[in-house]
Amino acid sequence: xxxxxxxxxxxxxxxxxxxxxxxxxxxxxxxxxxxxxxxxxxxxxxxxxxxxxxxxxxxxxxxxxxxxxxxxxxxxxxxxx
Numbered sequence: 001x002x003x004x005x006x007x008x009x010x011x012x013x014x015x016x017x018x019x020x021x022x023x024x025x026x027x028x029x030x031x032x033x034x035x036x037x038x039x040x041x042x043x044x045x046x047x048x049x050x051x052x053x054x055x056x057x058x059x060x061x062x063x064x065x066x067x068x069x070x071x072x073x074x075x076x077x078x079x080x081x
């Protein structure tokens with residue numbers, strides 16, 4: 001997901017401009033993109049084991065970025081939703 005690559009730049013911009021809303025907007029975009037992805041591409045019932053593994057890795061990367069960004073924003077992340 002291209003959004004992952006933007007995280008360091010968005011974080012730096014939010015820090016330099018002292019504008020946490022840009023980081024919040026980024027997290028929202030990541031969540032929207034991931035939601036669109038899993039709506040079309042099933043993770044646990046993927047067509048092949050390779051696709052399943054890749055999709056699980058993308059899911060974990062998404063979790064890591066969202067947790068990190070929300071932590072920086074001071075927002076507690078629930079363990080489960």
